[in-house]
Amino acid sequence: MEKERVIDRPAGAIRRGFGNVLDGILLVIVSVIFDSIVNGEQLLIFDFIEISYYILLPVIWVGYTVGKKLVGVQINRINGKRVNLWTMIRRHLLAGIVLASPFIIAVLLMVIMVDDIPYSSLIGSNALSESEMELLELKAPELISYVVVGGIATLILNLVNVFMVGLRKDHRGIHDFIAGTYVKLTKSYG
DSSP, X not given: OOOOOOOOSBOOHHHHHHHHHHHHHHHHHHHHHHHHHHXXXXXXXXXXXXXXXXXXXXXXXXXXXXXXXXXXXXXEETTSSOOOHHHHIIIIIIHHHHHHHHHHHHHHHHHHXXXXXXXXXXXXXXXXXXXXXXXXXXXXHHHHHHHHHHHHHHHHXXXXXXXXXXXXXXXXXXXXXXXXXXXXXXXXXO
């Protein structure tokens, strides 16, 4: 049985983008406050706050984040039901992995390329031997090219996502298709 699609008053890219900017500002402020309280481990705290904010808050607050509420938009499922935890995991974590996949693949290729060098030398405080350093210097241009190409491909994929939100009639991006969601306009300003 095909899912019933309910796409009513989809919100445009500018309003969605402005809501995302407001959410980002709020997250930075909250993270700075938490960092000053716990004094360190800021990246881990920011990750926890960000995941909680973008995944749990819309489930609890019926599709809203603070930024979305302020600009008058709401995340909805295309079948008309409320967003749930699985929907938001697909929308942010799974879609995030898909949108970053070219860069992730580039990093994995880099790891494969340096398989002759012990990982403890690359990650830890162990110094590289002279032969390991020579090998790394020989492979450096190729390793850098993987990162550059992966980064450019990731940028292009994310730009496609932005253009989808801006140009499609239903204003749905890749993340919306993965999660089965759309963003609805809930209030108009003049």
